[in-house]
Each structure stands twice: as C-alpha cells, then as structure tokens.
Amino acid sequence: MSCSCNSTSDKDLYVPEPATVLKSEPMTELERFLEFKLASGRELGHMPGQFVELSLPAYGEAPFSISSSPTKNGSFEMVVRQVGNVTSGIHRLQAGEKVGIRGPYGTSFPVEDGLRGQDIMFVCGGIGLVPVRSAIHYVLDNRDDYGDVKILFGCKSPAERLFTDELAAWEERDDVEVLQTVDKGDESWSGNVGVITTLLPKVHVNASNTAAIVCGPPVMYKFVIWDLYEMGLTADGIYVSLERRMKCGLGKCGHCQVNNIYVCQDGPVFNLGEIEEVREAIQ
Amino acid sequence: MGIRKLSTASLHAWVDRIIAGNRVIGIQAKDDKFAFAPLSAAGDLRLDHDVAYTPPKAFFQPAIETLVRYRGIEHESVVDDDPFVLFGVHPYDMVALNQMAEIWSRDNYDPHYMSRWEQATVVACDVQNVSENCFAGCMGTAHVKEGFDILLTKVGDSYLADYRTEKGEKLADLMEQSRDATDGDLRARREVWHANNRLLRRHELQMFPNNLPELLEKSYDHPVWEEMAERCFSCGSCNLCCPTCYCFDVQDDVEWDLQSGERKRAWDGCMLASFAGVAGGHNFRGDRADRYRHRYYRKGKYVPEMIGECACVGCGRCISACVANIANPVTVYNRLLEDE
Amino acid sequence: MSKPKVAIFDFACCEGCQLQIVNLEEELLDLISVVQPVTWREAMSEKDDDYDIALIEGSITRPEDEERLRAIRDRADILVALGACATIGGVNKLKNNFELDEVKRCVYGDAADMPHLDTAMTKGADEVVEVDCYVHGCPMDKKEFTHIVKSLALGKEPVIPDYPVCVECKQRGTICRYEYGEICLGVVTRAGCNAPCPSGGLWCFGCRGYAPEPNVQAARDVMEEYDLTVEDLQSKLKLFNSKQEPTNA
Amino acid sequence: MPESVDINVHHITRVEGHGNIVVKANDGTIKKVEWQVPEAPRFFEAMVRGRSFMDIQTIASRICGICSVTHSLAAIKAIESAMGIQVSEQTDRVRRLLQHSEQLESHSLHVGYLVAPDLLGVPSVVPLVSSHPDVVKTVIRIHRLGNEWMELIGGRMTHPVSIRPGGFGMLPTEDDLRGLRERLEGIVPDLKTLAEVVASLAGELPDFERETEYIALVNPPEYALYHGEIGSTDTNRTVPVDQFESVVNEYVSPQSTSKWTRWHRDSFAVGALARFNLNAEYLTPLAAETAKTLGLQKGCCNPYMNSVAQVVEAVQAVEDGIQLCDELLEAGIEPEKPQVEPRAGEGAGCVEAPRGILFHRYAFDENGLCTSANICIPTGQNHGNIQHDFEALVPQVLPSGQEETERLLKMLVRAYDPCISCSTHYLDVRFE
Numbered sequence A: 001m002s003c004s005c006n007s008t009s010d011k012d013l014y015v016p017e018p019a020t021v022l023k024s025e026p027m028t029e030l031e032r033f034l035e036f037k038l039a040s041g042r043e044l045g046h047m048p049g050q051f052v053e054l055s056l057p058a059y060g061e062a063p064f065s066i067s068s069s070p071t072k073n074g075s076f077e078m079v080v081r082q083v084g085n086v087t088s089g090i091h092r093l094q095a096g097e098k099v100g101i102r103g104p105y106g107t108s109f110p111v112e113d114g115l116r117g118q119d120i121m122f123v124c125g126g127i128g129l130v131p132v133r134s135a136i137h138y139v140l141d142n143r144d145d146y147g148d149v150k151i152l153f154g155c156k157s158p159a160e161r162l163f164t165d166e167l168a169a170w171e172e173r174d175d176v177e178v179l180q181t182v183d184k185g186d187e188s189w190s191g192n193v194g195v196i197t198t199l200l201p202k203v204h205v206n207a208s209n210t211a212a213i214v215c216g217p218p219v220m221y222k223f224v225i226w227d228l229y230e231m232g233l234t235a236d237g238i239y240v241s242l243e244r245r246m247k248c249g250l251g252k253c254g255h256c257q258v259n260n261i262y263v264c265q266d267g268p269v270f271n272l273g274e275i276e277e278v279r280e281a282i283q
Numbered sequence B: 001m002g003i004r005k006l007s008t009a010s011l012h013a014w015v016d017r018i019i020a021g022n023r024v025i026g027i028q029a030k031d032d033k034f035a036f037a038p039l040s041a042a043g044d045l046r047l048d049h050d051v052a053y054t055p056p057k058a059f060f061q062p063a064i065e066t067l068v069r070y071r072g073i074e075h076e077s078v079v080d081d082d083p084f085v086l087f088g089v090h091p092y093d094m095v096a097l098n099q100m101a102e103i104w105s106r107d108n109y110d111p112h113y114m115s116r117w118e119q120a121t122v123v124a125c126d127v128q129n130v131s132e133n134c135f136a137g138c139m140g141t142a143h144v145k146e147g148f149d150i151l152l153t154k155v156g157d158s159y160l161a162d163y164r165t166e167k168g169e170k171l172a173d174l175m176e177q178s179r180d181a182t183d184g185d186l187r188a189r190r191e192v193w194h195a196n197n198r199l200l201r202r203h204e205l206q207m208f209p210n211n212l213p214e215l216l217e218k219s220y221d222h223p224v225w226e227e228m229a230e231r232c233f234s235c236g237s238c239n240l241c242c243p244t245c246y247c248f249d250v251q252d253d254v255e256w257d258l259q260s261g262e263r264k265r266a267w268d269g270c271m272l273a274s275f276a277g278v279a280g281g282h283n284f285r286g287d288r289a290d291r292y293r294h295r296y297y298r299k300g301k302y303v304p305e306m307i308g309e310c311a312c313v314g315c316g317r318c319i320s321a322c323v324a325n326i327a328n329p330v331t332v333y334n335r336l337l338e339d340e
Numbered sequence C: 001m002s003k004p005k006v007a008i009f010d011f012a013c014c015e016g017c018q019l020q021i022v023n024l025e026e027e028l029l030d031l032i033s034v035v036q037p038v039t040w041r042e043a044m045s046e047k048d049d050d051y052d053i054a055l056i057e058g059s060i061t062r063p064e065d066e067e068r069l070r071a072i073r074d075r076a077d078i079l080v081a082l083g084a085c086a087t088i089g090g091v092n093k094l095k096n097n098f099e100l101d102e103v104k105r106c107v108y109g110d111a112a113d114m115p116h117l118d119t120a121m122t123k124g125a126d127e128v129v130e131v132d133c134y135v136h137g138c139p140m141d142k143k144e145f146t147h148i149v150k151s152l153a154l155g156k157e158p159v160i161p162d163y164p165v166c167v168e169c170k171q172r173g174t175i176c177r178y179e180y181g182e183i184c185l186g187v188v189t190r191a192g193c194n195a196p197c198p199s200g201g202l203w204c205f206g207c208r209g210y211a212p213e214p215n216v217q218a219a220r221d222v223m224e225e226y227d228l229t230v231e232d233l234q235s236k237l238k239l240f241n242s243k244q245e246p247t248n249a
Numbered sequence D: 001m002p003e004s005v006d007i008n009v010h011h012i013t014r015v016e017g018h019g020n021i022v023v024k025a026n027d028g029t030i031k032k033v034e035w036q037v038p039e040a041p042r043f044f045e046a047m048v049r050g051r052s053f054m055d056i057q058t059i060a061s062r063i064c065g066i067c068s069v070t071h072s073l074a075a076i077k078a079i080e081s082a083m084g085i086q087v088s089e090q091t092d093r094v095r096r097l098l099q100h101s102e103q104l105e106s107h108s109l110h111v112g113y114l115v116a117p118d119l120l121g122v123p124s125v126v127p128l129v130s131s132h133p134d135v136v137k138t139v140i141r142i143h144r145l146g147n148e149w150m151e152l153i154g155g156r157m158t159h160p161v162s163i164r165p166g167g168f169g170m171l172p173t174e175d176d177l178r179g180l181r182e183r184l185e186g187i188v189p190d191l192k193t194l195a196e197v198v199a200s201l202a203g204e205l206p207d208f209e210r211e212t213e214y215i216a217l218v219n220p221p222e223y224a225l226y227h228g229e230i231g232s233t234d235t236n237r238t239v240p241v242d243q244f245e246s247v248v249n250e251y252v253s254p255q256s257t258s259k260w261t262r263w264h265r266d267s268f269a270v271g272a273l274a275r276f277n278l279n280a281e282y283l284t285p286l287a288a289e290t291a292k293t294l295g296l297q298k299g300c301c302n303p304y305m306n307s308v309a310q311v312v313e314a315v316q317a318v319e320d321g322i323q324l325c326d327e328l329l330e331a332g333i334e335p336e337k338p339q340v341e342p343r344a345g346e347g348a349g350c351v352e353a354p355r356g357i358l359f360h361r362y363a364f365d366e367n368g369l370c371t372s373a374n375i376c377i378p379t380g381q382n383h384g385n386i387q388h389d390f391e392a393l394v395p396q397v398l399p400s401g402q403e404e405t406e407r408l409l410k411m412l413v414r415a416y417d418p419c420i421s422c423s424t425h426y427l428d429v430r431f432e
C-alpha cells in the first residue's frame, strides 16, 4: 500500500485537472455509471482501491473510488450514487461534458505485489463492489498470478445490484467462484436470500493462504470480520476500505480522521491488522 | 543577526518607520480585550496585552479564504502573496504557528497557507501580562526559541530585539537609537523567561506534556468524556479559538451566471455535530462524548504522534471561550492522571 | 431550462425580508436574470398566478391566511419560507404566550369582540403547509438569500449551516457576549447570519431558530455561573422561539 | 358627464403593507369612497408585556422593517425616559447619525422605486432599468449608501442591534466616520441628479390641494427629527412629547373600526411634507436650495408633494450627517459601556420616522419588565387624512373616468408612503 501523491511546493493540489465524460448511463435507480478521460490525455495512473476528488464547479467536490482497473487504458470509470448535491450534479452529466479531477489519492489493495500467489476472496456489500471491482478486474486480467478467486456480493434487493452483466460473466468463468445474495428477494430473484454473512459458510477457504478484501456499508464490517476470523483468517490477511466524510483528500481538513489515522492518506484501504486496535475505525 | 536594545520611545519610532513601508498587523485593544488588526500608528500597539482574542493563525489561515477560482471547468489557483509584518505574537502562539507551518507543509504542501507564512515577517514578543487562563508554563511554551524573525523582550523600561533572520534584519535596519545588548541585558532577559515560566501557570498541569500520549492511550473509556460532554453545546468555540486547530470545510460559491465562482475553505471544528457526518445521515462521531474525546486526543496524542509536539500550547483561549466551562485541557488531563 | 417563475407573498410581518431583496441593489438585476418575478406586491403592479417558486414572508395568524397559504402551496412547485416569521413564527409568536382573548382586549379594548379582529395562534408556514426550503433570520440575510436562489436555479440543495452562531462569532473575532455577563442564545441558535447581533453589540436572540440538537439543558445549567437565572434564559428563548420545541428550558 | 365607477383595488401594490381602495359611484353619485387596511393585526402592545426593558427595542424594531431604526430609537427614548437615564452627547449624536441613514434609505427607496414608476407611467422599476438606466443607477447608489450607512452605525441593515438603553453596544470607529463622511460628500452629485429628475417630472404630479393640518416635531433652530416638541400648522402652541395622547386623540371612526387621529380638525397629516411645512426655514443650505429647485414652498398642501419633500429631506440627511461626523470626529470617539439598572416608571419617546412623527410609551415595573405599552404610528395618523383626501379628490377626478380615478387614488396613497404593517399593530378596518 503506497500513497501515490507526492508533495511539490510549486503546484496547487487543490486545482483539479479537466476530464471529459465519455459515457454516462444509469445503472440502478440511484447509481450511475460514468467513464472519463483526462483532457491532457495522460493516464490517471491509479491502483485498485484509490479514489479521486471529482469536482463539479458550482456544486463542489466529493471523493469517488475508481471502479475500473489500471489494466484498462485510455479511460477510467466510476459509479456514483445519488445522495446529495455533488452526486445529483454528476447524475445530470452527459457524455462530452467536463468535470475536474484531483488525484488519485490514498492507498490501494495490494494486488500488485502483496497478494500475488495468494487465494483472494472479495466480500462486497452494495456499492462496496465499486472500488473492489477495480481489484477484481486487475486480478482477472493477471489471473495466473493468483490462487483461487472468490467473489461474494450482497445487496439489499435485486434491483440494487450493480454490474449484473459482469457478475454473470464472472459466474460463467470456471476460474472464479461467485456467490451472491440479497437481503430481500422478489419474483425476479431465484438466488440466495439473506445478509452477506450467510454466504460465508458456503465457501471453503484455505485460511492460511487467503486474503480477504472487504468493502461495504459501515454496519457490514464488524459482522463480516467476525465470521472471517471464525473461518481462520487473521487480521493481517484482511483488507478493508473505509469511507469517511472528506473535504480535501490531502490529509489536512480533518474530516476523515479516525483517531490518529487520516482515511484519505493512510487509507481508504487498510490492512485490518493496522487498524484493528483503532477505536472508531470499524463500528 | 544580533540583539539590540532600544528604549520604549525608540521602539515606537521604529514601529512607525516599519508602518511607513509595510503592511503591519499589530496587537491592539479591542473593547477590553486585545486583537490583531491592521496597525496605523505605533501608539495603538499593545505589547502589554494578555492574550490576542483570536489567535494569529487567522492571518495565515483566514476564517474564510478562496482556494480556487473557476469559470466553467477552468480552475485557477488563488494564492495570497502580499507580504506583511505580524507584530506582537506571544511565545505560545509562536510555537503554535511553528507547528502549523510544519503541518501545512509536510506531505501535501499547502500553497495557500504556506505562501502567507513565507511572506510574513513575525515579530514575537515575550509576555508582559498573563491572561486569566494561560498555562503555557506547563506546556513549555512560555518562551520560544525559533520560528520568529524578531523576538522582543521587555527588560526594565527598554526592549531587547533579537533578530534571527534576513527578514528580521531588514526590519531591524530601520531601528535608530538602539545599541547592542550587553551580557547584563541578556541576563535580564533570561530572568524574564524564567519568571514567565513560573507566571504563565494559571492552571497547573500535573505532568509533562510529552507524557500525554501514553496517558491518553489508557483513557479511551474513562467516564470523564461522558460527564463533561453532557454540558457541551457542540458550538465549536474551543476549536475555532485554538491556535493549533486547522480543520476546514470547503464549499463552492457561484456567481449569478451559475458558471463561475470560487471554491472557499472556512474554519471548521471537530466539536461541531455534523463534522464527521456523511450523506445519507450516518455520523461517524454522532455522540457528543465521542467528539469531546476526539478533541483532547487530537491535542494530546494524535498530533503529537504526527509532529512530535503537544498540540496544546497552553494559551487558555478554549477555557475562556467555552460557555459551558468544560473545555479546560488541564482539568481533563489532570483528572485522567488522578484516576489512573 | 427556462427561468423559474417566482411569486412573493407576505403575511403578518414587518416586510423587512422583502426589503432585503430590494437591498440587493444592482444584484436585483442579476437575480431577475436567473428567476422571473411574476408577482411581488411591494415592488411591482403586475400579478400572475402561474409560478414555480413561491416565497412566503410572514406568520400565519388568521384562518383566512391559512387558506390563502394552502392555495399558494397548491400552485407552487417549491415553497420557500422567508425569514423568522415564516420559518418559525418569529416575534409574532410572543402572542401565543397569552390568552388570545386577553391580547385582543389589551390592544383593542371594547372593540375586541368584532369579528374582523379575530386572531388565531401564530403559526410558522410549515405548521400549515409543507415547506421545501427555509431562509432563516429576522430579517433574512440577503447573502444567504442569494445563495439559496442560485442553488434553486442550479437544482442544488442550499447549504445552510447546521452549527451554532458561536462559529461565526469566532470566525469574525467577535467578543463573546458571555464575557459581558449577558445571555446570548448563539450557543443554541443556527448560524448562517454571520452573527451580526453579537458583533453589533447585542446578544443573539435566536431569530434563526434552534440549531439541530440544541443543548438547551446545558444552557440551563450554565446560567448560574454567569449570575443569570433560568427565568432570564426562558424569557430570551421565548422571544423568537415561543411554542416551538424545545422551549421548556 | 355622469360617471359610474367601481374601483376595488384589493391590496394596492408598491406600498409597504396591505391596503385596499374602494370607490363606488353611480351616475355621478358617489356611494362609497374608502381607504381600507386589511393587514393582519399583530398585537405588539400586548406582546411586549412581561418583556425586559432590554428586549423592547428588539421587539419594537419588528413593527416595521422599513422604519426599524426609528421604531428602535423611539422605544429606546421611551425606556430611557421611564428609567430616568440621561445619555451622553456622543450617544445622542451617533443616534441622530443613525436616524439620518434611515431617512436617506427610506426616502430614496420610496421616491426611486415606488413613486418614480408612477411618474414615468410604468408598472414597476424593472422597465426603468432599460428605459432610464442612469436614473436607476443613481437611485441605487443613494439607496445603497443609506443602507451601508445604517449597517455601519446600527450593526446591520434593518433591525439595528447597536442601540441599547443608555448608549451604544457598538460604536463606529473614527476611521469608520472618516470613511462615511467621504462617502456622504461623494453622494451629493447623485442627490442633485435625483432632484433634477424629480423636478423635470414634477409636472406629472396632480395639482390637488386641500387645506390640511400638519403635525411634526419642532425644535428651533433645527430641522427637528430627533429632539423637540409636537408642533402643528394650526397653532403656535407646542406640546411636550410626554403628552402626545392629547395631540393624536385616537378615536374610532364611525365609517371604519380603525382608530383614527385628529387634533384641530377632522384629521391631520404627518410625514416629510408636514416636517417641511413646520421646519422649512431650518433646512441645511443645499436642502433649502433643492426645495427651491423643486418648487416646494412652505404652506404647500398638495399631498402628492410629499414625495418631493422626501427628496429635500434626503439632501438634508446627508448634509446633517456630514455635520454630525465632523462633530463626532472633533470630540473623538469614547468607548461606551451602557449599564442600566432597571427601575419602575413610565415614559414616552418620540422621533420623526421617514413617514412622520412616531410615538412610543411604555411602563415598567421595578424589575424592568414592561407592564403596558402604547405605540402611535405615522401611517396610522395619516389613514384618516388619506380618507379625507379621497373624499375631496374623487368628486374632482371622477369625470376623468374609472381608470384615471384609480390611478390618481393609488398615486395618492403611495405619496403618503404608508407603512401599513406598522400601523396594524393597533389598527384594523372593517371591509367587505
């Protein structure tokens, strides 16, 4: 996990650089899929798990994870849930329009080196799939470098499921195990029903060689982690991505601080071992 | 560099010469308190002030400042590089400014804060009158060794001006009728420092500040947090008046064309209820007690772990500012020590 | 997007908030470049019942006013309460602390029984209809008003402070009123006005209503320390926040 | 030509507050001529009871947003009279300086935004922005200065906060005063322009006169606004402020239930024209010259000329404001710490509001809590006179037809610059 932002004294880190919307389409009632390209033509240069500050003049700035893998060249993707001002503004964006981008910021899932050769289990709740998808693609694009790959995905309802096509495609593959569930089913849904922890007993892991990547709503972590421990994983083998209020992304504004940790700089991706003892981190 | 001695009258003459050629912010009376404000005559300067009501950080990180100006998607950095002289900074505030410079420049260099810092010539001044709540003596900040361009100390009826930097020397060059300080003068100055170390203790911290991180490590679940926070208004006064608090919020202002405008940052405070709240209603520090604890941890543990120095400099402003009378770091830290 | 049509209506109030719109001076021209006023009795003679945004100034004090407000609500997509009278009932709510009949008699004497002098308990706009947006203050702050108008034009939720007035006093360097031994309601009142009252030599009397989760109990507890009484505090809280929870400090 | 008209202006526009005009005439016979005020009553006198003397100004200010300064001043003067407080000369000067800011703000608002459209035959100030941009800009500059002046001394625009019983909670600095003085000097050319524009349009003002009793403060040899006694054009006798009830003689009109006022005649008028008629000889030089330019002469009893008198007074406010700045600067600003110990008592306070003479009276118990209040407001005092003007004007103008009658009546109401929300703390009218 390394932080890719470096300090220079002659550049204003608050000034975003322009990026063009290549694609903007609805995914679910609340989520929208967007693809961007930096106007300068340079690659964003992120690693899975990192985020950018997306700026929409007059509306403001907000942090969003990069959902595409760095193995995808020429553009990067995001999924934005409409919850407030910036996100509502983003939902009105059309292809061809421009936004501002600062970043990438923060730490990443150590898919590049730390996790090579290991079994990987992705555990995602709802919109938590968005940042993790970047790592999934990265791993699948370098499939031979890793052991078993499992993707566990839970959602509140079938209608809220993201990337259903990709999930289906991953399900098709025989080198990936995909398990899905919804908290509450409906007629369109014939799969598992129950919270995400109900999926965990269904997988068999080689605990000593498995890394789990966990991302989801704040309430999810405690329960999932508890079960992972039950399965024999240790904190060192678990990676989580935390979300906090953020304003600057530069470790200054103080909003994302969890005890002595700045989520924007020291995170958002943490090895659980680092923050297990940090009160307020996992609630 | 050197140390000069000048009479009070020559000090005034010197200040007036500085005013003639510089933008000077000096400590002055404001009702029955004191505040930094643009200085137009040496006669208005009050080096005998007890404490500046608003800490000097306000001139480096203004309460509200523009970071970026935008027109559509074109963004342009707004950096204030207008030089100024800040006159009359007390030692504990100087320590705070030094910490802030460290924080704003490390990791991600903040050009907005740092530009003002680099443009400023800071004239510090040893305390002549102790404010009602100052405990700088306990925090090792009754006296300051670095960071200033000039340090003034009143010895007897005269002032010693200790200039350390080129910027300081430029101002010192404007002195007329001054002479080099003698060994006797320097001894007298040391006595002032010693005396201040004793006097700036309106509250007595029962430990050395560098033991705070360890103490706090053990105190997360102490009942004091709940007890005190009961009376907290979540008004943020203790944050905003603190010389070492620098958290901020960022908002976009827009012009009537709805296209262009300014991105502004404003003082924020971790004691404010929604400081850690996110869209959708979740608040990561929704309890008053959690927020209350966070502030003491930040001063006594988190920032020290980051920069190696206690982030409370003992100015006592928060004690005076808290209407509920619960913001005294000394009371809280001593209580933790007692109950250990 | 065509310019939203705006109508301004006044109920029982001093019309000081409308005055703040006039006080925009040149900016008034900018304002009408973004929205189109179609009804504004105090400033123009034209009237039109077709509007998107209704700005409501004043408190509701009579049954017929409730009806009028409901009719306005029906026509408007967005209903904005302008100023303390509309947002929280404001100073007009002081009346609610008395027997209504007695209030009338006090002012009108023997004429008090005449039907047209009928008055009901004073209400803020949202005690009668749903309000989409609040412009707090007595009078409202014109800068906040323009912020809100621009936000509405952008389809954006206006950012209204949810912290107490103390924040703005500290930002301005205003000396705290408690330093003078005065009760200031800034500690429980929603900021956004830029604290003109404490900065102008008075205390905050709470015209912007309570900040979310006001710690009124704490205010009660600290009175003694300042040689003030809980009754003083209660009286202050009543000035603009009568009959609006939590008044029972 | 026998005319039939049926005028029913429900809520006249471009005035502060709600008023209705009802005129019915059949074949030249006038059946009904009424000026009605349907504003919701607000019961200030009842509401202030039980409140601390320290809160009265805050409440009284809310009677009217446009005259908030003068309501505040009248209330404070009444409180000080009740508590036997003498204020310093500095306080007195700064208060008068503040009062002038409201005169300038209110008069420029009224003449520029509310009356000018009538004179130029448009429904609001908006079309003037493109047809008469320079005039509009001039008005805006004057109005803005009035407001910023008010903010500087009063702590903010509308509902001032710096005025307290005994003195000021916040005082302007000497730098503030120097800056203000400079700006006041700077606005004089704009005022001259405004006067010229009004002079050029004065022909549009109807030529209507009715013998009227005018009432205002008098305090020779000054153009009285803040100090003085109550004077009338019908008598040389002046009445002390404390006896204002014997002047206003509130009564219930048989035709409406509102309390009206009368002294020597059926009704009287207050406001800029009243002040001018009683005090013209004490105008500052430029104001006197402006009156001449505008053709305004002492003894004028054309109510439409009130707007013209307001222009004269706007100049007066600026000239006297400069004078007060000079006096204050010469003396130097001394910090004030008004501390008032409450005591039982009763007192009246009076100032000239932009719309006319304004009276407040309060009684307090020994804890300084208000036990009773009486507030008598200029627009309330003018309602009766508007009615009588209507009655005299309608027969004269009826032959010109419904539309013109309506226009002239609306203009007449506007000329009085009624501040109806003020008046309804005690006044209400039965209407159909």
Ligand SMILES: Cc1cc2nc3c(=O)[nH]c(=O)nc-3n(C[C@H](O)[C@H](O)[C@H](O)COP(=O)(O)OP(=O)(O)OC[C@H]3O[C@@H](n4cnc5c(N)ncnc54)[C@H](O)[C@@H]3O)c2cc1C
Pocket (backbone or CB within 6 Å): A051, A060, A061, A062, A063, A064, A065, A066, A078, A079, A080, A081, A082, A083, A084, A085, A086, A087, A088, A127, A130, A131, A242, A243, A244, A245, A246, A247, A268, B277, B278, B279, B280
């Ligand atoms: C590291 C990180 C990655 C994220 N990735 C995604 C993503 O991929 N997709 C997605 O839809 N959302 C993501 N979020 C959440 C997203 O940032 C918030 O939904 C967004 O800030 C809401 O902004 P708003 O202006 O629409 O809402 P408002 O409620 O109007 O918020 C105003 C401001 O508050 C702050 N804020 C509010 N909610 C949050 C929040 N949840 N997290 C951080 N700051 C917040 C922001 O500074 C924002 O500008 C991420 C958050 C973080 C911290």
Ligand code: SF4
Pocket (backbone or CB within 6 Å): B238, B241, B242, B243, B244, B299, B311, B312, B313, B314, B315, B316, B317, B318, B319, B329
């Ligand atoms: S915590 Fe309080 S005493 Fe310490 S530096 Fe901050 S304001 Fe001063």
Ligand code: SF4
Pocket (backbone or CB within 6 Å): B231, B232, B233, B234, B235, B236, B237, B238, B239, B271, B272, B321, B322, B323, B324, B325, B326, B327
């Ligand atoms: S100043 Fe006191 S009441 Fe206000 S947030 Fe701080 S501790 Fe709480």
Ligand code: SF4
Pocket (backbone or CB within 6 Å): C137, C138, C165, C186, C189, C190, C193, C194, C195, C196, C197, C198, C203, C204, C205, C206, C207, C208, C209
């Ligand atoms: S300081 Fe208080 S009373 Fe004054 S405007 Fe703000 S909220 Fe209203």
